[in-house]
Amino acid sequence: MMNKAKVLTKAQVLIKACILVVSTTVVLQGAAVTSSLASASAAAKDNGAAQQTVTLNGLIAYALENNPRLKAARLKWKSKIEEYPQATSYDDPVLSYTHPIEKIETRLGPQERTVGLSQKIPFPGKLTLRGEIVKREIAIARTEYEKLRRDLIAEVKKAYYEIYYIDRATELAEENKAVLDYFFEVSKANYGLDVSELDELVRAEKLAAQASFDLIVLKDMREGAVSRLNILLNRDPAHTIPKVEEPVFKPLTHSPEELYSWAAKNYEALKIAGLKVEKNELSSRLSRYSYLPNFRVGLNYSEIGSPAMAVEDGGRDAVSATLGITIPIWFGKNRAAVRQSDIDRARTVIEKQAVTNEIQNEVRRVYYNLARAERLVKLYGESLVPEAKEALEFAEARYKTGKEMLGRILETQSLSISFRMVYYRALADYLKSVAELERLTAKELYQQP
Numbered sequence: 001m002m003n004k005a006k007v008l009t010k011a012q013v014l015i016k017a018c019i020l021v022v023s024t025t026v027v028l029q030g031a032a033v034t035s036s037l038a039s040a041s042a043a044a045k046d047n048g049a050a051q052q053t054v055t056l057n058g059l060i061a062y063a064l065e066n067n068p069r070l071k072a073a074r075l076k077w078k079s080k081i082e083e084y085p086q087a088t089s090y091d092d093p094v095l096s097y098t099h100p101i102e103k104i105e106t107r108l109g110p111q112e113r114t115v116g117l118s119q120k121i122p123f124p125g126k127l128t129l130r131g132e133i134v135k136r137e138i139a140i141a142r143t144e145y146e147k148l149r150r151d152l153i154a155e156v157k158k159a160y161y162e163i164y165y166i167d168r169a170t171e172l173a174e175e176n177k178a179v180l181d182y183f184f185e186v187s188k189a190n191y192g193l194d195v196s197e198l199d200e201l202v203r204a205e206k207l208a209a210q211a212s213f214d215l216i217v218l219k220d221m222r223e224g225a226v227s228r229l230n231i232l233l234n235r236d237p238a239h240t241i242p243k244v245e246e247p248v249f250k251p252l253t254h255s256p257e258e259l260y261s262w263a264a265k266n267y268e269a270l271k272i273a274g275l276k277v278e279k280n281e282l283s284s285r286l287s288r289y290s291y292l293p294n295f296r297v298g299l300n301y302s303e304i305g306s307p308a309m310a311v312e313d314g315g316r317d318a319v320s321a322t323l324g325i326t327i328p329i330w331f332g333k334n335r336a337a338v339r340q341s342d343i344d345r346a347r348t349v350i351e352k353q354a355v356t357n358e359i360q361n362e363v364r365r366v367y368y369n370l371a372r373a374e375r376l377v378k379l380y381g382e383s384l385v386p387e388a389k390e391a392l393e394f395a396e397a398r399y400k401t402g403k404e405m406l407g408r409i410l411e412t413q414s415l416s417i418s419f420r421m422v423y424y425r426a427l428a429d430y431l432k433s434v435a436e437l438e439r440l441t442a443k444e445l446y447q448q449p
Contacts, residue, residue, distance in 0.1 A: 066234040073148045077141040088131040093119040109307035109315045118298030129286040136279035147268030157435035159229040164244045165428035166222045176417045177211035256367045266442035273352035280345040287341040290334040296324035370433035376426035388416040
């Protein structure tokens with residue numbers, strides 16, 4: 001029994017010595033890696049290749065200046081402005097020249113040729129209504145530009161926050177992989193010394209492989225998010241986007257009713273629907289002018305030749321005035337125009353009501369998504385993540401003293417990473433919901449520093 005006890009004592013000493021060697025080796029490797037990273041960082045700075053963080057405000061300003069759709073919308077607005085003087089002006093006057101094939105004999109002599117100038121004059125009120133219709137079209141084009149501008153800001157924000165989440169998730173995945181790789185090496189060493197079981201080794205290897213796969217998935221996700229942001233910025237989809245700044249979390253204090261009242265007043269899509277109703281009401285009024293005539297006034301100058309016989313005032317040129325009026329006798333055409341304008345007016349009224357209903361539903365939907373994300377941010381940020389961190393530190397301390405199994409460490413590590421992943425996902429979703437509410441209410445609800 002004494003010999004057996006001595007053998008066990010020597011084996012335990014040997015095992016502890018081996019574990020100490022492995023741990024020391026890992027620590028030294030970690031120090032070497034840290035030193036290498038520091039050297040690489042210094043070299044990158046010296047070469048001017050160090051990546052700097054990008055700011056949300058900087059990206060928004062760049063997008064507003066360079067986005068092609070926004071530029072096109074602004075040009076459309078400017079183009080509509082030029083339609084107003086065209087719609088409110090008379091048609092060009094008509095200059096005519098008449099040369100008789102056979103000269104017409106008059107008392108004063110033969111009529112040689114005639115020059116006339118005439119002008120079409122619409123029925124009073126037509127041009128005014130046309131101008132008012134164009135004014136509504138200009139307002140619609142301006143509001144569409146403002147809507148596209150606000151949509152662009154919201155899309156840039158959402159792309160920015162998605163990249164933020166992916167970057168933080170990548171950091172956690174790299175941290176998780178480093179830890180799992182370490183425990184995998186420890187598990188291999190322990191298994192070689194018959195200290196740990198085979199299932200612990202297999203589990204550590206499986207988790208390490210999963211962490212490597214997660215990094216690949218996150219890399220692909222970032223490429224997609226970066227491509228989306230670059231398209232909004234009118235840049236090459238593969239243009240590099242460095243690490244984004246850490247956003248600030250602030251609870252939103254506005255109620256759904258308050259947000260809806262702002263949306264009903266400010267949302268550009270609702271304004272556009274209202275302007276279309278006004279435009280079609282004016283078009284309906286204008287269509288009824290098809291029953292009324294237009295006018296034409298003119299002045300003619302006729303050159304008179306010398307008469308065959310001498311008469312008083314012979315050869316004196318003649319000046320005459322003309323007055324014309326259109327006769328709207330095609331009542332079927334005119335009635336069809338009136339019916340069409342009335343149908344268009346009714347259609348836009350219904351479309352406005354549909355937009356009103358949709359905006360109320362959309363505000364509530366986004367608000368409840370925001371509220372759910374806010375609860376998760378508070379739950380995980382203030383409670384679960386700190387508790388998981390303390391549990392991991394406690395498990396590591398027990399593991400170092402040999403009072404905890406490797407499997408328990410792996411579970412606690414996985415739980416801690418998962419909790420932090422959920423926190424960052426909830427924070428990104430919260431900020432994206434705020435950006436969507438800002439788009440719907442046309443108000444800045446949340447300003448990042």
